[in-house]
Amino acid sequence: MKNLKNTKRLYQRRSILISSLLGCLFILIIGCSSKEDNIASAKFDITELSVTNLNGTTPKKGETLKIQLTIKNTSGNSNEATIIPLVSSSRFSDFKDVKLKKTVHFVPAGETKKIFIEVGPFIFDESTGKHFAFGRGEYYISSVMINEKIEKDFLEKVFNIESSNAILVPVLVDPGYLKKLVWRNGIKAYLENAFTRKVELYDNGTYTEYPNGLDEMMDIKHIFYPIETQNVLDHSQEGGKCEKAIALAKEELGLLSDWKGPVGTNTANHGFDYLMALSRDSFGGVACGWINVQVTGVFDFDLSLERSQILLIHETSHLLGAPHCDPLQSYVMCAGEKHKKYIDEGTYVYNIASKNQMSNRFD
Ligand SMILES: [Zn+2]
Structure with a gap:
């Protein structure tokens, strides 16, 4: 019995020794120095x-x-x-x-x-x-x-x-979108280029130039927040392109529910104004004004910068209130690629009829 007790004590002593050694080792490993204590x-x-x-x-x-x-x-x-x-x-x-x-x-x-x-x-x-x-x-x-x-x-x-003319736009970017286009400077510069490249406004025989683009013409300032994600059209949400985009926005932005309308800045959208989604697919673009969403793709038969960027500003112009201007032709809201200025120099021309219906709906 005595022997057993002694052996037990010996074991206890040994285990105390081992555990304190391990303790030291642990302290060494985690760097348990005075710094932690000071914090x-x-x-x-x-x-x-x-x-x-x-x-x-x-x-x-x-x-x-x-x-x-x-x-x-x-x-x-x-x-x-x-x-x-x-x-x-x-x-x-x-x-x-x-x-x-x-x-x-x-x-x-x-x-x-x-x-x-x-x-x-x-x-x-x-x-x-x-x-x-x-x-x-x-x-x-x-x-x-x-x-x-x-x-x-x-x-x-x-x-x-305070309010300003800034419009805060989250952009759900399919990486396949830019890959199709001839552009090497990244998505943010691409978007800024699209909204600040020269446009002209046609009004009863005269043209007014806006060298800094749609933003200048409308006195707005787009600020883009690109988020790289999946191709919005591959989203499992049933419905059209806008329905898929608002469901994807919920996931990507962490909204409590799908991106919401009505027209104007909605307080459920985390402070953002309107939603943009870019897709590699060839369909042109769509806009859903009642929920402030536009989805822009490309035209596979014309992947030029001019054509791709006119799609972008066309869809956003819908969100700013412009309908199509048919039966007129060759202006941004009605086949802008047919205008002589577009064909000759890549200039986008708005018709005053469109401009008169456009306004900054976001605050
Ligand atoms: Zn349209």
Whole structure:
């Protein structure tokens, strides 16, 4: 019995020795140094918080926001603070406690530091996989995460984004779309090129030039947010192209339901204005004005840049209120590829009849 006890004790001692060795090894492996302890013991306070645009004034829709935080390390340990501000919208549904990008700042013990974080106009919240846009309206910084702890110890910071002529457009991009076209500078530049290439407006015998395109003619500014995804026409959702697009938008943007109308900026669409989907398929394009959706493909028989881009602005012009201008011919809303200016120099010509029905329906 005694022997047994001794053996047991020996085993216990041995296992204590082994476990403490393993413990040391574990500490070595995870680098369990004083740094971790300091993060736990360092205490940070937010003493100031403001949100402006990059010029330090009230932000307008479409601008990059600058969040300015003053953080104080109230402990005796110098340390890093990993900061994630959380923002909520008073206007858009499901825009609640959206996590902005993470930044890391070293703050010496007892010191105060000013921190600037630039965000927007689009946000991707990694923690939820959802995409948002800073549309017009009231927002507030609901809390700030500091080293993974929610800090709510400050007044909720309300800020406003003023309206502007910016239109915030998520674009569901089938990678096969660009592959078909002769364009090497990426989808964003392609889209910007399409909406800012010269157009002319025909009115009773005279032409007015808009060197900066549809955007200039309509006094709007498209800001695109491309998301590479599947070919929208392969989506399993039953119905037409727009139905497939609104279902795909729900999945890609993380909306609570399918992308929604009616005409104008809908508060259920995470701050975005209208939806665009690009497909490699040869069908031209479609627009569904009542839900602010356009789906543009190509024409396999004419893959020129001119033809592909006129399809894009034609569909968006529907969303801005223009119907087809038949029986007229050779203007953007009625066979624009037949105009002499298009054939000779690739210029898109709008007829005043179309322009008169178009307006910026988004805010
Ligand atoms: Zn049309």
